[in-house]
Amino acid sequence: MSKRTRVIRQKTAKIADVARLAGVSVATVSRTLARPEVVIEETRTRVLAAVRDTGYTPNISARNLRVRKTMVVLVAVPDIANPFFAEVLQGIDDTLSAAGYGLIIANLAGSPEKEARYVDLVCAGQADGVLLLCGHVMRSPDRDLRDAGVPLVAACEYIPRESFPQVTINNVDTAREAVRHLVELGHTSIAYLSGPNFNILEQQRLEGYRQALHDAGIATDASLILPGDFTFRTGVEAGRTLLALKPASRPTALFAANDEMAIGLIKTARAAGLQIPDDLSVVGFDGIAYADYCEPTLTTIVQPRRGLGATAAAELIALMTNGRAEPQKDIKLPAMLMLRDSTRPPRRSG
Template identity: 35%
Template sequence: MAASIRDVAAAASVSVGTVSNVLNRPAKVAPETVARVLAAIADLGFVRNDAARQLRVGRSRSIGLVVLDAGNPFFADVARGAENRADEADMAVLLGNADEDPSREARYLDLFLEQRVNGVLITPTTDDVPRLKRVQDAGSPVILVDREIEGSGFCSVAVDDVEGGHLAASHLLAAGRRRLMFLGGPQSIRQVADRLEGARRAVDAVAGATLETVEMPALSVLHGRAAALAMLEKPAGRRPDAIFAANDLLAVGAIQALAIMSGVRIPDDIALIGYDDIDFAAATVVPLSSIRQPASLIGYTAVDLLLKELAEPGGAHERNVRFRPELVVRESTTG
């Protein structure tokens, strides 16, 4: 039979209230008493009933994190940064993978509310502000991660994706490329739309430059490969001389189709740049140029914003943090 808090109190010769203080407010208890209670906990193998504690205090020690695609290393790094900051605050991160599916995202939001999480960090699949407002109105602050929704009132941590798209296309144009292709996912995903907008601005500023848009159903390696193979069915003169992929996974798939499966020379025949600068980008068969986002810092900062919002809802702290993207040049665009 599992040891109870009363068993710990009896073993340490203290009251149940003292054991509770040791577990929740140790600064209120004399150090020698804390040591005695902790020794009793260790001897008895006591594990606190956190579900019961949540019912009493109305809140857990957890934070919900919903990402677009847990299979994308970018979001793994975001989660790692969030976990590091949460650990500093003696909290834990519960991860939900929306898999670019709004209905799945909604189920995670409901689950996190049932778990009474301290707050929700989310890279939303859509701009469904009312749904996120319901989460916040239920007592769990919402922090947007890698996204902003203008006028929503939510705190956010993001990168300027319009600038990032402009950087990527401008780099290709500066290398003399004029027939660009933007390889993206659903434009309902705001990051995809913003990166495309930045690329369009760069292309529109250069006489004779064109931008073809290819929209795939998901931002995955398999879809990048399929898009590149479909592009190769065109006559050589109608193919792009450069591809800007909306993320590195799409770019990796395109490299597989072009350099490995089809013998296309990168960058001689087609230059290629991705977005996110995941760890694997530098290790592809042709090292991938990319637009770097500080993924781990984004996650860390999002939890930091949440903690400030919990301490001072709607307070004077910085509410919208925006990092600048960085161009990382490798062999896929320079040869």
Template identity: 40%
Template sequence: MPVTIKDIAKIAGVSHTTVSRALRGHPGIAPETVARIKKIAAELGYIPNTVARGLKTQRSGVVGVIVRRIVDPFFSEVLNGIEDTLQAAGYSFFLSSSNRDPEREKTIVRVMSERRVDGVIVCSSQVSEHHRRQLERFRVPTVLINNQAAEESAHSIYHDDVYGGWAVTHHLIELGHKRIAFLGNARGGRTSEERLRGYKQALSEAGLPIDEACIVSGPNGLAEGGAEGARRLLALPELPTGVVCYNDVMAIGVMRVLAEHGVHVPADCSVTGFDNIELAAYVNPPLTTFDQPKYELGHQAAVMLLRLLDGTADSDKRDIVVLRGELCPRESTAPPPENGRFVTEG
């Protein structure tokens, strides 16, 4: 038979109400009593009955988290920030992948609601205002991280992608580059658009022309998307001396294709990424990138959701938090070649 609160109360010589409060860390119970009761519970192998507790509190103690793709390395640190924060507050979470499918995403949220999750955190998906209202219909508090839809949602955590795009481009300009390409992500939505805006802003501030031929998009944010973008740049009569990539994974795809075509990074062409995933420091050459505060994005999203759940935040009031990362220069960027150009073979 499983150990119950009554078993602990009998050994401790206190009421089962006192045991229940002590196990929850209630401030009205003396610290020494709490310590003694927790010690007895541990010795007996007591496991809280979260189902029974949920029936009383109308809370499951579980938060749903939706990401684009579970294998995306960007999300590992974001999820660490979410998990550490929720765990400290007594919550667990279960994870699901939307695979960039809005209909699948709505189905996931509906299922989460049916399973009585207390809230949902959606990471880097294209949730429009229409979709957000549908989420609210299930009466599940929802926080978005880096929502890629054009509209701002009521409770959101964003990274300042305009500044990030500006910073990596400005870094190349400071090194002496004048012909710089931007490789976006055709599926990147608002995020890709804002990084492009930062790129254009840096060029304009430096008095450099914006060459539309040097602005291309890969079909996705994967290495294969970067490879396709690199092929498009190699098709230009003159290869840009620097490439600002949507993210680190695309940048790795770019460097692979450039190497296959005899273009040396950074001697012939400098390449920058974005996000600072762990792998970025270990490719050859190590990738210059922009370090998004990934853990903090997850932490802040979890804090915002917890405030909605405990009533300290007004669910009807917009709450938008914008975080800013920093440039992480490495060896994939250098001054442009002395002749300033690498002519591609036509």
């Protein structure tokens, strides 16, 4: 059976072959596949049988050329190796692939050349829409994604002053809540381990940190703001910086702009004999799987990672199909402070 069909089909059957075998016109074959209800029962079965026998599958390039669609969306990710994005991608993938869309993952990896290639790809009509997880509208030397004329949706990293839908969490308020948690435990000397300077998430989380300190009447101490770039490595470095301080002037708590840095910092601090959380409470941000695997388990802000992906994908689908749905949408999903073992009141209260 499957042997036989494999023999019949030489290259790949085209719609004309099916039409010939079924004794109908190509239009009828096309209709049978697209809107079965408009062809009469008897024709339909004949056509479907011919489709089966020839092993016919429509040529997507031809269809795309004709209907000007690709059924592909491009997802721009700063870094696939970052587990946070991997989980957001799952949500995107679930939603999009259920709706029949394929996805091209653009791993920007900080490379402007790659970014430019992907912009050109989209401008060339290779995608029906773009999901930006990267905090900016992608550019090539002479083009901008907005020129491509395809729907855009941003997620995770808010892009200011844009008119397309965005799906994010409220980073400012959430960061503020994280720091407030430390304040409520009694900490007054609270450090901040930052993300890369011009990153929007960084700015928002820093703002939340500032607000929380201000709420508590604590002055911001610039020396307690440690530079980082969201990687484990800079977490380790920040840990060393912290250890170099005299114990007396060392903060009793730290809020990290993401989990990976928090985990790097904890590792370094522990290796040097510091007790976490006894000597130093740490709060992270993101809620990656590892935050629950490490030791001690990390108190952190859990972002609805799959939810962010799924919601953004749904929004993009709406734009791609309904044409113009309401843009300007600014969807905020709830994030949650997850209390685990890395935070505790300071040893010497006050």
